Amino acid sequence: MTTELTKVLYTATAHAQGGRAGTVTTDDGRLDVRLAPPRKKTPGTTxxxxxxxxxxxxxxxxxxxxxxxxxxxxxxxxxxxxxxxxxxxxxxxxxxxxxxxxxxxxxxxxxxxxxxxxxxxxxxxxxxxxxxxxxxxxxxx
Missing domain, CATH: 3.30.300.20 (K homology (KH) domain)
Structure with missing residues (x-):
C-alpha cells in the first residue's frame, strides 16, 4: 500500500555519477563522497x-x-x-x-x-x- 504525502517537510537532493565506482554529492555540498563497490575496500570511499x-x-x-x-x-x-x-x-x-x-x-x-x-x-x-x-x-x- 502506497501512502501519499499530504505535506512535504523537506526534500533531500543527491546527484550520483559513475554508479558504484563514481561519486555522490548533495545539492548543498555537505555530502561529497567517492564510491567503490563494498568488496573493493578502497581507501577514502564509501x-x-x-x-x-x-x-x-x-x-x-x-x-x-x-x-x-x-x-x-x-x-x-x-x-x-x-x-x-x-x-x-x-x-x-x-x-x-x-x-x-x-x-x-x-x-x-x-x-x-x-x-x-x-x-x-x-x-x-x-x-x-x-x-x-x-x-x-x-x-x-
Whole structure:
C-alpha cells in the first residue's frame, strides 16, 4: 500500500555519477563522497549500503526517541547499530537489515516493545516494509 504525502517537510537532493565506482554529492555540498563497490575496500570511499545504513540508523534513533517519550521513557541516549546486507536472491540482488538497539538503563524486554512502535513510525522502516527483511534486536547497555 502506497501512502501519499499530504505535506512535504523537506526534500533531500543527491546527484550520483559513475554508479558504484563514481561519486555522490548533495545539492548543498555537505555530502561529497567517492564510491567503490563494498568488496573493493578502497581507501577514502564509501558505498551505497553504508550510506543507507547511516540514514536508517539516524532515522530510527529519532523515531525511537519520539515513541519512547510518548511512553514516559527517555531514549535520547539510545545507541542504534544498523547493518545492511547486500546479497543475492533467487532472481536478483537484495538487501536485508538488522537494527540492534540499546538504551542505557532500559530493560531489553521493555525496549523491545518500543522498538516495534518505533518501527511503525520510522520513515525508513515504512519505505522498506514488505520489501526486505528487517530484524529488530533489543540489547542491554
Amino acid at each position: 558505498n551505497p549500503e553504508q550510506l543507507f545504513a547511516a540514514g536508517y540508523a539516524a532515522c530510527f534513533t529519532s523515531a525511537l526517541a519520539e515513541v519512547a517519550a510518548e511512553h514516559g521513557v527517555d531514549a535520547t541516549a539510545a545507541q542504534v547499530t544498523c547493518e545492511v546486507d547486500l546479497g543475492t536472491t533467487e532472481h536478483d540482488y537484495g538487501l536485508a537489515v538488522r537494527l540492534t538497539v540499546g538504551v542505557p538503563g532500559l530493560d531489553p524486554d521493555r525496549l523491545r516493545k518500543l522498538l516495534h512502535a518505533a518501527d511503525q513510525t520510522c520513515p525508513y522502516s515504512a519505505a522498506v516494509r514488505g520489501n526486505i527483511p528487517v530484524t529488530l534486536t533489543a540489547t542491554a547497555l
